[in-house]
Amino acid sequence: MANRKPTNVLALKGSFKKNPARARVDPLSAAEIGEPPENLSDTEKQIWQDIVAHSPAGVLQASDRLTLEVVVSLMAEYRADKSQFTPAKVSVLQRGLSSLGYTPVDRARLGVSARQQVTQDPWAEFAAAK
Numbered sequence: 317m318a319n320r321k322p323t324n325v326l327a328l329k330g331s332f333k334k335n336p337a338r339a340r341v342d343p344l345s346a347a348e349i350g351e352p353p354e355n356l357s358d359t360e361k362q363i364w365q366d367i368v369a370h371s372p373a374g375v376l377q378a379s380d381r382l383t384l385e386v387v388v389s390l391m392a393e394y395r396a397d398k399s400q401f402t403p404a405k406v407s408v409l410q411r412g413l414s415s416l417g418y419t420p421v422d423r424a425r426l427g428v429s430a431r432q433q434v435t436q437d438p439w440a441e442f443a444a445a446k
Contacts, residue, residue: 324374349376353385360392367418375417387412
């Protein structure tokens, strides 16, 4: 079975401009990603905040919390002692980051560059409403 891209990713890429009837409804997450779990160390909580802050807008949801927790734990372990971080763990960390849209290839699939996210004017929506 082929990997199916989420509708919000397809919409960001403009996939439904030509044929809007092809849009589907994906299950919605109950909430945003939220704050880091209490069981994480202070270092892991900081990594959590960094990843959330630097992720493409609207990509991380509450349903991604478990994946993010694994990625955060692996990243903390990597930063603590790179020499003991096995190639297998590097592979798992890379796949986790990829699944969260955190690699250049995955950002390109979203159709939104990092520069566009930073330069977006948060007040533009209100100015357009006038």
